[in-house]
Amino acid sequence: MNILGENHSINLAKLSEFHKRPPLYAATEDHFWDDPYISQQMLEAHINPTTDVASRKPETIEATVEWLDKEFFQTLSGNQIIDLGCGPGLYTSKIAQLGYEVSGIDLSKNAIQYAKKLAKKLDLSIKYQIGNYLDWRSYQKYDAVTLIYYDYGTFNPLQRQILLENIHEALKPGGLFVFDVITKNHEHQSDQCWEWSVCENNGFWMQEGYLSLSNSFRYESAAVDLSQHIIINENGETKIYRIWQHWFDPSTISSELEEGGFEMVWVGSDLQGTGFSHDSEAMGIIARKKN
Numbered sequence: 001m002n003i004l005g006e007n008h009s010i011n012l013a014k015l016s017e018f019h020k021r022p023p024l025y026a027a028t029e030d031h032f033w034d035d036p037y038i039s040q041q042m043l044e045a046h047i048n049p050t051t052d053v054a055s056r057k058p059e060t061i062e063a064t065v066e067w068l069d070k071e072f073f074q075t076l077s078g079n080q081i082i083d084l085g086c087g088p089g090l091y092t093s094k095i096a097q098l099g100y101e102v103s104g105i106d107l108s109k110n111a112i113q114y115a116k117k118l119a120k121k122l123d124l125s126i127k128y129q130i131g132n133y134l135d136w137r138s139y140q141k142y143d144a145v146t147l148i149y150y151d152y153g154t155f156n157p158l159q160r161q162i163l164l165e166n167i168h169e170a171l172k173p174g175g176l177f178v179f180d181v182i183t184k185n186h187e188h189q190s191d192q193c194w195e196w197s198v199c200e201n202n203g204f205w206m207q208e209g210y211l212s213l214s215n216s217f218r219y220e221s222a223a224v225d226l227s228q229h230i231i232i233n234e235n236g237e238t239k240i241y242r243i244w245q246h247w248f249d250p251s252t253i254s255s256e257l258e259e260g261g262f263e264m265v266w267v268g269s270d271l272q273g274t275g276f277s278h279d280s281e282a283m284g285i286i287a288r289k290k291n
């Protein structure tokens, strides 16, 4: 059997390039979260209650909001909270049900449309906007900013600095920044792991058929893991999606927060009150704006 079409040949040299480690923080395809097709697949993953793929399961979200409210939100002097990367509004709607004045921002039009419909169905008044929180300048000041599901560590150091500046600017004095990151113990595929697969149609990355290569790389000295997905369509055109994840420990995240004008007031293994231990795979963090 010959898999080549007329006048086509496989460029083996190019394919072998895909197995090489890209430079640290090499660019990714721009449209990962807001591509109309991918964001629809992502939305389905977010709202699927049986998986933790894009959003955590409903019982985890419930426990997180309950703990944050009891331990931190109730201590705030005001009640204005914004969720960055709010997705389909799974946290915002729960927080609004507790009586807070809630806003959400997300790059994905599909996710925001879903979040707005959910708010309407639950008779909640939540302000949603489609936007990039890296370019965000807030005119309103908040008592707390949340950024949940390891999104902070997906950015490079300069982007994280910008993000911290934006959050600092958006918070009232003494306001809280609530987020989570991975640690080095987080599950990571080894550099030797390559996975080629074929999808005839309606796969995760595009509606038409494609061939994909998924591989991962660890950048030990920079404390970063990369999960890379190379998608090749029938015409041989490629798109490369890269998900970078910087890992932290309590001291590296605390210094980064200090530099950004925050004081770390709590660190645990999650955002449900579980204490931190040296084999924790993640950290839930509460930081307070210092000035």
Ligand SMILES: C[S@@+](CC[C@H](N)C(=O)[O-])C[C@H]1O[C@@H](n2cnc3c(N)ncnc32)[C@H](O)[C@@H]1O
Binding pocket: 033, 034, 046, 054, 055, 056, 084, 085, 086, 087, 088, 090, 091, 105, 106, 107, 108, 111, 131, 132, 133, 134, 147, 148, 149, 151
């Ligand atoms: C892993 S999901 C988590 C969603 C939500 N926090 C949750 O846990 O259910 C990341 C979300 O952040 C959004 N996002 C990623 N980068 C963003 C950016 N720069 N500005 C705004 N939203 C962003 C994505 O569209 C996606 O909805």
